[in-house]
Amino acid sequence: MHLVPLCYLLWIFQGVLGQFPRACVSSKNLLEKECCPVWSGDGSPCGQLSGRGSCQDISLSRAPEGPQFPFSNVDDRENWPSVFYNRTCQCSGNFMGFNCGDCKFGFIGPNCKDKFLAYLNLAKHTTSSDYVIPISTYAQMNNGSTPIFRDINIYDLFVWMHYYVSRDALLGGSIVWRNIDFAHEAPGFLPWHRFFLLLWEKEIQKLTGDVNFTIPYWDWRDAEECTICTDEYLGGRHPVNPNILSPASFFSSWQVICSQSEEYNTQQALCNATEEGPLLRSPGNHDRERTPRLPTSADVESCLSLTQYETGSMDRAANFSFRNTLEGFANPLTGIADASQSTMHNALHIYMNGTMSQVQGSANDPIFILHHAFVDSIFEQWLRRHRPLQEVYPAANAPIGHNRESYMVPFIPVYTNGEFFISSRDLGYDYAYLAEPAPDFFQEFIKPYLEQASQIWQWLVAAAAVGGVITAIILGLTSLFCRRKRKRFSEEEQPLLMEREDYLGGNYQSRL
Ligand SMILES: *[C@@H]1O[C@H](CO)[C@@H](O)[C@H](O)[C@H]1NC(C)=O
Ligand SMILES: *[C@@H]1O[C@H](CO)[C@@H](O)[C@H](O)[C@H]1NC(C)=O
Ligand SMILES: *[C@@H]1O[C@H](CO)[C@@H](O)[C@H](O)[C@H]1NC(C)=O
Ligand SMILES: *[C@@H]1O[C@H](CO)[C@@H](O)[C@H](O)[C@H]1NC(C)=O
Numbered sequence: 001m002h003l004v005p006l007c008y009l010l011w012i013f014q015g016v017l018g019q020f021p022r023a024c025v026s027s028k029n030l031l032e033k034e035c036c037p038v039w040s041g042d043g044s045p046c047g048q049l050s051g052r053g054s055c056q057d058i059s060l061s062r063a064p065e066g067p068q069f070p071f072s073n074v075d076d077r078e079n080w081p082s083v084f085y086n087r088t089c090q091c092s093g094n095f096m097g098f099n100c101g102d103c104k105f106g107f108i109g110p111n112c113k114d115k116f117l118a119y120l121n122l123a124k125h126t127t128s129s130d131y132v133i134p135i136s137t138y139a140q141m142n143n144g145s146t147p148i149f150r151d152i153n154i155y156d157l158f159v160w161m162h163y164y165v166s167r168d169a170l171l172g173g174s175i176v177w178r179n180i181d182f183a184h185e186a187p188g189f190l191p192w193h194r195f196f197l198l199l200w201e202k203e204i205q206k207l208t209g210d211v212n213f214t215i216p217y218w219d220w221r222d223a224e225e226c227t228i229c230t231d232e233y234l235g236g237r238h239p240v241n242p243n244i245l246s247p248a249s250f251f252s253s254w255q256v257i258c259s260q261s262e263e264y265n266t267q268q269a270l271c272n273a274t275e276e277g278p279l280l281r282s283p284g285n286h287d288r289e290r291t292p293r294l295p296t297s298a299d300v301e302s303c304l305s306l307t308q309y310e311t312g313s314m315d316r317a318a319n320f321s322f323r324n325t326l327e328g329f330a331n332p333l334t335g336i337a338d339a340s341q342s343t344m345h346n347a348l349h350i351y352m353n354g355t356m357s358q359v360q361g362s363a364n365d366p367i368f369i370l371h372h373a374f375v376d377s378i379f380e381q382w383l384r385r386h387r388p389l390q391e392v393y394p395a396a397n398a399p400i401g402h403n404r405e406s407y408m409v410p411f412i413p414v415y416t417n418g419e420f421f422i423s424s425r426d427l428g429y430d431y432a433y434l435a436e437p438a439p440d441f442f443q444e445f446i447k448p449y450l451e452q453a454s455q456i457w458q459w460l461v462a463a464a465a466v467g468g469v470i471t472a473i474i475l476g477l478t479s480l481f482c483r484r485k486r487k488r489f490s491e492e493e494q495p496l497l498m499e500r501e502d503y504l505g506g507n508y509q510s511r512l
């Protein structure tokens with residue numbers, strides 16, 4: 001299965017190593033043994049002034065070599081590339097290339113950011129041309145006669161929507177009603193977040209013109225720590241203040257909105273999207289009594305075996321409810337509600353111990369998106385396993401906003417919860433790790449060859465010793481963050497076949 005993409009990667013890798021850069025072939029270069037060309041972006045060797053890299057002595061391995069070539073100092077290729085050059089560019093971060101002018105595989109743009117991260121940042125800095133937010137209630141707008149709305153950027157639009165759907169009810173004076181949430185603690189939790197992510201994905205596609213963009217997910221099963229909390233991905237920890245992000249992170253300059261629910265309640269006001277300070281996150285610094293560990297594969301399996309989507313009171317006290325257990329108000333191994341614990345979906349929010357941990361402001365942290373994409377994939381597994389009829393989703397008596405035909409807040413035009421209680425395949429997307437092989441074509445034509453290939457595979461590895469080592473390194477590097485992006489397919493095409501071609505074609509570039 002991995003043969004084609006790996007060979008492709010190998011080919012690129014060797015190509016980069018074996019080239020004589022045109023900029024390094026003067027006699028000056030050869031006599032000084034230096035190949036550190038200027039990067040035109042800033043006029044400095046290796047783009048040093050821009051922090052892309054620097055000119056460094058190469059350090060040769062001293063490990064002994066086999067006896068087959070009994071000479072020394074007779075071939076230009078010995079101790080490569082020291083016969084030609086003993087100083088070359090060493091590129092830092094996501095940069096690569098002979099003058100550090102290129103981006104490492106999977107990164108794009110002038111600063112070589114991850115495509116996903118670059119899109120997030122663009123959304124955070126682009127005012128939505130289609131949507132605005134109300135910054136007071138209908139009554140405060142004099143029952144609509146004096147509209148009060150304001151602009152918002154595309155990322156924060158989604159933060160605001162998530163705040164608005166989950167905010168407390170303002171009852172006048174200093175009275176608030178907290179036991180209300182149009183998207184959590186009830187059956188609409190899964191359809192609502194599914195639609196929310198799909199809408200978010202579409203807005204990013206419109207913003208970037210990248211129709212192929214899909215939201216990546218973070219498979220957190222059995223994670224012992226926040227593996228995506230590094231500066232290369234969603235941000236590492238600040239070296240001095242453990243509650244904020246490292247200054248080297250893409251997200252350290254982001255400001256949150258809608259994080260001060262108590263203040264809005266006191267003022268009987270809506271969040272008006274004023275900036276409220278940096279993202280807070282301190283993974284693993286949470287209350288371990290409440291959340292002793294992140295969810296395991298066994299937790300997910302056990303949760304998936306619950307046959308009822310929703311039960312009883314249809315809220316956070318529901319026993320044996322798949323929804324309530326996946327949401328994280330029940331013990332995943334028993335399905336019994338337990339108010340003292342935050343499990344499954346909730347466990348991740350609590351674990352992040354910061355902006356992610358308060359429902360209303362949680363979408364400020366981009367980890368929210370990767371987390372919910374994976375939660376959605378578990379919902380999808382349950383739908384495929386239990387194949388529920390629409391009637392399985394409660395039609396009546398669910399908490400406000402959560403009945404099957406209720407319109408989901410705050411989307412316009414209107415969509416019901418029931419509309420998204422269907423397989424993702426019917427909504428035009430799939431998850432790579434759930435995709436099944438196209439039965440006929442795969443079974444009959446591909447599988448026999450794969451079986452043959454797997455028999456000779458070990459010999460191929462042995463024969464390609466050097467290639468194998470490089471392959472292993474690349475494989476190791478990619479599998480660390482190979483959280484496959486959700487893959488979109490068009491309804492006119494055969495989805496699974498396309499999925500497979502894509503897989504074999506070396507486009508497996510997801511970084512998360
Ligand atoms: C690199 O090569 C130059 C030119 O031959 C030589 O002067 C210099 O000492 C070498 N540096 C190292 C670290 O070998
Ligand atoms: C809005 O309408 C409601 C019901 O008609 C009324 O009770 C209330 O006083 C009105 N509020 C304002 C600010 O006009
Ligand atoms: C999207 O993917 C399709 C199929 O792989 C490709 O033909 C098309 O060029 C891509 N479009 C963009 C904008 O990348
Ligand atoms: C926005 O909300 C904050 C906090 O509720 C409040 O202090 C501020 O005055 C509001 N600003 C505007 C322009 O309404």
Ligand SMILES: *[C@@H]1O[C@H](CO)[C@@H](O)[C@H](O)[C@H]1NC(C)=O
Pocket residue numbers: 285286287288353354355357
């Ligand atoms: C972080 O965890 C501590 C307990 O370890 C808790 O007291 C605090 O409220 C948490 N902070 C957030 C923002 O969740």
Ligand SMILES: *[C@@H]1O[C@H](CO)[C@@H](O)[C@H](O)[C@H]1NC(C)=O
Pocket residue numbers: 312313317318319336337
């Ligand atoms: C859930 O089960 C627990 C333990 O059996 C029980 O105490 C509790 O009353 C049940 N909750 C509901 C809403 O039935």
